[in-house]
Amino acid sequence: MTRYYISDTYYRSGGPVFLLMGDEEALDPNLFMTTQMSTNFAQQFNALAITLEHRYYGQSMPTPNLSVSNLRYLTIDQVLRDVATFIDYLTTNLSLNGSKWVVFGGSYGGTLAALVRATYPNKTAGAVASSAPMEFVYDFKTYLKAVSKSLGTQCSQYFGEATQELEEEFKSPEGWYTIQQQFNLCDPFNGTDTLDVYQFMDQLTNNIMGAVQYNNLGLYPSIDTMCSIMANTYGNSRPLDRYIRVFNLFSGGSQCNDFEYDDNIELMKQTGLTDQASTSGDRQYLYESCNQLGWFQTTDLRKGQPFGNDIPIKLYAKQCADIFGPKFTAHTIRLNVKNTNRSYGIRNINITNTVFINGSIDPWRVIGVLHDINNSTRAILIKGTSHCQDMLESAPTDPPSLVKARHMIVQQLKSIGKNK
Structure with a gap:
């Protein structure tokens, strides 16, 4: 029907x-x-x-x-x-x-x-x-370069400096605790858990991606709003402090933020028509991405984007396998997308x-x-x-x-x- x-x-x-x-x-x-x-x-x-x-x-x-x-x-x-x-x-x-x-x-x-x-x-x-x-591209690494261009040189530089400071926090238990508190995470953060780091950075960067993509449509803070915050050095605030203020525009501050990889996988494995993953369309669209579309937005383009390197294509390949089964490997997904482009590009x-x-x-x-x-x-x-x-x-x-x-x-x- x-x-x-x-x-x-x-x-x-x-x-x-x-x-x-x-x-x-x-x-x-x-x-x-x-x-x-x-x-x-x-x-x-x-x-x-x-x-x-x-x-x-x-x-x-x-x-x-x-x-x-x-x-x-x-x-x-x-x-x-x-x-x-x-x-x-x-x-x-x-x-x-x-x-x-x-x-x-x-x-x-x-x-x-x-x-x-x-x-x-x-x-x-x-x-x-x-x-x-x-x-149709498997590793859509030029997406974040385009985000950076739309943010502008100075604003993009501020986000880059904030990302570098955040990566420093990943290196010590004291930094992990700071991250949990400042980003209001639901669970303790562990910088040695690679998948959780990837998931955290993916969710954090997705906010900026969405704001740029839908700039001035009233869905997210505008580029001007975000960049104004990032440029405000009042009180000698660090770029990371300002990044957290930008993050709070998205989170609302009322609920804790779930960043754990395993929690996301369990959510996306839901198959009932009334389950959250289904009603949101997230499960279906991820399947399409793994099976045909690609368009995974990564940080694999190391130069030209300010968001570090903790959103690699292997994160999405693992998600596809963990959610939809072992037939989805990096090789098969890349081949799937190549075939789609051959037919419909x-x-x-x-x-x-x-x-x-x-x-x-x-x-x-x-x-x-x-x-x-x-x-x-x-x-x-x-x-x-x-x-x-x-x-x-x-x-x-x-x-x-x-x-x-x-x-x-x-x-x-x-x-x-x-x-x-």
Whole structure:
């Protein structure tokens, strides 16, 4: 059973169908109804707006649980077939013959939107792919280099100095106790437990990654807020002291922070549909990452990023094996991702009538499409914007670069309407 929502607010008979791809989380109908696709674009083109939930997320569960055996049906190929079947189903049942289908999506959903267009050019007229990673890489070590660039040279240097001070604390029991107290950890910290150190640094760095990726979207502290704290040397505070203040913006300070590797593994091994790992989509997406996608964000690029070297690719390879079984090794995961890229990477597909949009601050841009591919497949890079920002509802505070980009998307949609 696949869940979907339809909005016919602006639809007129014979108008196009705009299909928003679901991604690695449950569908949010309120978010769907406020996207550019459902509001601005649907109104301008009298389009029927639809969104389709990704199999294995939200309420679209084809199996009674998320055992490893059942997750074998969670593949890109199956998702693309779901979309093709869905298009045929609605075309027949809603009498949409003659209506052109344009596929939209953001982030991983943007990847899928582009792949639907490339795979089924006879069923779709075009695609709009926002912040879509279009290269599948096992060790995505350039991500943190992009984070560093978006933070700026000085701010990135402060984070680097703080990381060096933190690594010094790893070396002694006194430092371990300081870390437990300052970061409000649930359990005593042991700097000789390599996996716990990796898990701690992964969680700590993920905060900064999320803030940069979604800068100024109200989900996390902004880059300006974080960098202002890191630059404030009042009272001769150490960079690490300031890093802790940044960390507290994310943690809220009300509950202790669980950093232990084994606890995370036990959480992610949950297979029930109502278990936390399933309802959040974390188990499913990690399986996709281990099995096909890759995109593991590591510190393996030693130069050009300020976050040390304690988030290695071997951490993720071990997670895949510990959660999904011994068939997932570093070798098999790397091969899985290589095969995915051979089938679906941007250099290996033929695609027309598509527009790829990226924000200049978004770290995912480094594996996105930043240049036109052909006369009908264009790229737009929006200065000063973050991940999928172009998809959101228009606001009076939108920068001119974003307003201009949305106008360019409309022009591309007009062009798609004229082409096949």
